[in-house]
Amino acid sequence: MQDVNSIEGRVSDLSKGNTTREAIRTLGQSAAEASGRIASGKLGGGYEAPETAEKTRQLLNIEQKTMESDSIKPKVTLLTGRISLAYGINKRLEEIATEVRTRVTQAGDPTIRDAGFSTFCQKKLDEIETLLNKKDFEGRSLMGGNATRSNAVDFTLAAMPAAAAAPDATYDAYFIGEKGIHTATFKDGEAFEYGASAVDPGVRDLVFYLKSGTAVTPDGIPGSSNTIRLQGMQDGIGKAIEGLTDSKKILGEQLGQLEGLSGRNDEELAYLQQTMSELTDADLLAEFIRSTQEMLKLNMNQTLLAKENETLKNLLSNI
Secondary structure (H helix, E strand, O other): OHHHHHHHHHHHHHHHHHHHHHHHHHHHHHHHHHHHHHHHOOOOOOOOOHHHHHHHHHHHHHHHHHHHHHHHHHHHHHHHHHHHHHHHHHHHHHHHHHHHHHHHHHHOOOOOOOOOHHHHHHHHHHHHHHHHOOEOOOOOEOOOOOOOOOOOEOHHHOOOOOOOOOOOOOOOOOEOOOOOOEEEEOHHHOEEEEOOOOOOHHHHHHHHHHHHHOOOOOOOOOOOHHHHHHHHHHHHHHHHHHHHHHHHHHHHHHHHHHHHHHHHHHHHHHHHHHHHHHHOOHHHHHHHHHHHHHHHHHHHHHHHHHHHHHHHHHHHOOO
16 A cells, blocks of 8 residues: 555656646746847737837847946046046146246355255155156056056156256156056047156156256356256246146146046936936836746746656655
8 A cells, every 4th residue: 555655656746747847848938038029129928019129129228328328437536536646746846846946046146155956956856756656546657658557757767968958858768657648448439548747848847957956056157067057947947837837737628528528428328317217118117027027937946846856856766
């Protein structure tokens, strides 16, 4: 009697397994069809209207564009911070140049003997070198281009100018970073160049004349090397300030461009969200809900089948 009951139990378990497998097959087909309709925009089962299919395709496209627009926000914040840091560096360089010009004027007075002039110039050079080697929180140079993570400048490499020399584009040996400024890429491959470089004319001229100033001991003697260097610095520092002012203006314009880009992105994001709200009508939502429910049922039946298979395996092992 016991053996008959065992056989009947095994037959019953086999029947349950077959029933569950058939349910899984049916649900799997239904879920796959629903997913396919959603992905292709061809909504079946009462949702095959061409206008609904077109709405679905638009919705999927808008979802992708919305994710792209969302990703721009943190990038804008990051770049704004970097440009602002570079702006602060440039502003301090402009202040240093003004201080130097005042000191040069004082040192050029024949009634004054500025014995600490060369030391003053060296200290300003040291400060400028520290400023130009500043990095952002990611460890990238602010004044040395995209790839520069080490120092951008080394003033020990800067040549001592001749007494009557003037700076030009060849005076860049002190620069050891990557040439050019930073570049960021936005949607559709749009490139945005930003920042400043340690070899921009204003910076270069300031370094040039301060390096020359480290060799000056003011003597008040017309035509002396010291006097010629001081005269060169008087004119040259003025040009350096003009160059730094231009750089500051460019950095300000970059911040403005970034603000405009951010504003346009916010407007596009708002439009996308509004359009998505209009497209997500009741028919489309019903299809998404239907697909989700069918997938849930499918997962539950697969779990049930796994348990029944394990039970059947244990029963068959006792035959």
